[in-house]
Amino acid sequence: MANNFKMVAKTLFGFEEILAKEIRKLGGGHVEMGVRNVSFEGDTGFMYKANLCLRTAIKILKPICSFTVRNENDLYKKIYAIDWPSYFEVDATFAVDATVNSENFKHSLFISQKTKDAIVDKFRAVVDRRPNVDIKFPDLRINIHIQGEQCNVSLDTSGSSLHHRGYRTATNIAPINxxxxxxxxxxxxxxxxxxxxxxxxxxxxxxxxxxxxxxxxPANINRKQFAFEKWTDFDEELFQKIVEVSLNKxxxxxxxxxxxxxxxxxxxxxxxxxxxxxxxxxxxxxxxxxxxxxxxxxxxxxxxxxxxxxxxxxxxxxxxxxxxxxxxxxxxxxxxxxxxxxxxxxxxxxxxxxxxxxxxxxxxxxxxxxxxxxxxxxxxxxxxxxx
Missing domain, CATH: 3.40.50.150 (Vaccinia Virus protein VP39)
Known part of the structure; x- marks a missing residue:
């Protein structure tokens, strides 16, 4: 369908097959297994449903850009080229999470910092103001994944890991995720x-x-919030409908x-x-x-x-x-x-x-x-x- 887009669900080692089965059962399309992740397609409503219902997903990412990077200047230029003001407003806060497995880039913290600089500079150039970073409770969380020379930029639709179901307030020694x-x-x-x-x-x-x-x-029915609820295009009526339909099942x-x-x-x-x-x-x-x-x-x-x-x-x-x-x-x-x-x-x-x-x-x-x-x-x- 025209409104469908690609998403990536991250998971634990060995759970790829059962997560793929969950996604298919939920109605996701073009399901493909990777290592510790499963990619699929769906619309905005399915993005909400995936976060609410998937039991073996840790995060649901929405990829927005993919490109080759060979050095830090390369990374900066290509991150800067993204139309960031279309994704969030200057008064909103953001954070960057980076995962790196590359000969060219050794430190994920450095990648996060370089990405942050490019985003801030983009806003300064477009609206003459800069957004603030909030590591703990950002309005938008951006995910950078570099594998070799391939860089994937995604929006984190979940926020904190989906294992935070919302019901477990008391734990013992060595609690299981x-x-x-x-x-x-x-x-x-x-x-x-x-x-x-x-x-x-x-x-x-x-x-x-x-x-x-x-x-x-639904696995995350007791969770207080998902990251997508802070997005500028969040459709609360659609989300409530997804919750209602899921509970009816x-x-x-x-x-x-x-x-x-x-x-x-x-x-x-x-x-x-x-x-x-x-x-x-x-x-x-x-x-x-x-x-x-x-x-x-x-x-x-x-x-x-x-x-x-x-x-x-x-x-x-x-x-x-x-x-x-x-x-x-x-x-x-x-x-x-x-x-x-x-x-x-x-x-x-x-x-x-x-x-x-x-x-x-x-x-x-x-x-x-x-x-x-x-x-x-x-x-x-x-x-x-x-x-």
């Missing part, structure tokens, strides 16, 4: 098809994201979502976050030590959790992971048990063979998302009779 949590849930096949348990729930992020997936609640959920944690402080924080997300009717949080529990239902159970890696919490990892495996084996038949860990050595002590092992990253830590299928009773083997 909301986008990472949603992506792991989707990788594990969670769609709300049965009961769900996070036996080490911490601040409740898996629980909240699991409930929103199960009920098809929520669905009923007829199973249980339960979280355990042995720390009273974690239980309190998790409950606070679940209340903030308006998800209390779907989620129950209990103070329990997972190693003292057993499966509460007769049907299928989907489990996903983030056990300690030994990075920030000091534990005997070998014993801990062995006990984790014993608890699953003895007390959780009929369960698909998934967890993420960056302690690949400790993983060897679970004592069970994983049926899936997926490479992911938790922040800077290389990790594995592993799946253990706990069968009802003993796993029956087919007997082979020789003729």
């Amino acid at each position: 909301e986008v990472l949590a949603a992506g792991l849930l989707l990788l594990s096949g969670w769609e709300g098809q049965c009961d769900f348990l996070d036996p080490m729930c911490g601040s409740g992020t898996f629980l909240a994201e699991a409930a929103m997936i199960a009920c098809n609640i 929520t669905r009923e959920f007829h199973h249980k979502i339960v979280g355990y944690d042995k720390a009273p402080s974690a239980v309190r924080k998790a409950q606070e976050n679940i209340d903030n997300a308006n998800l209390s009717e779907y989620i129950t949080i209990e103070r329990k030590n997972f190693f003292d529990t057993e499966k509460c239902n007769d049907g299928k159970l989907h489990m996903l959790f983030n056990p300690p890696y030994g990075e920030r919490l000091r534990l005997d990892m070998e014993t801990f992971y062995a006990e984790l495996g014993d608890t699953l084996k003895q007390s959780y038949p009929g369960t698909d048990a998934w967890f993420i860990t960056a302690n690949l050595e400790a993983l060897k002590h679970v004592g069970l063979r994983p049926s899936r092992k997926i490479k992911v990253f938790n922040g800077h830590l290389e990790a594995r998302l592993v799946k253990y299928v706990m069968y009802e009773g003993s796993k029956k083997r087919k007997s082979v009779t020789n003729p």
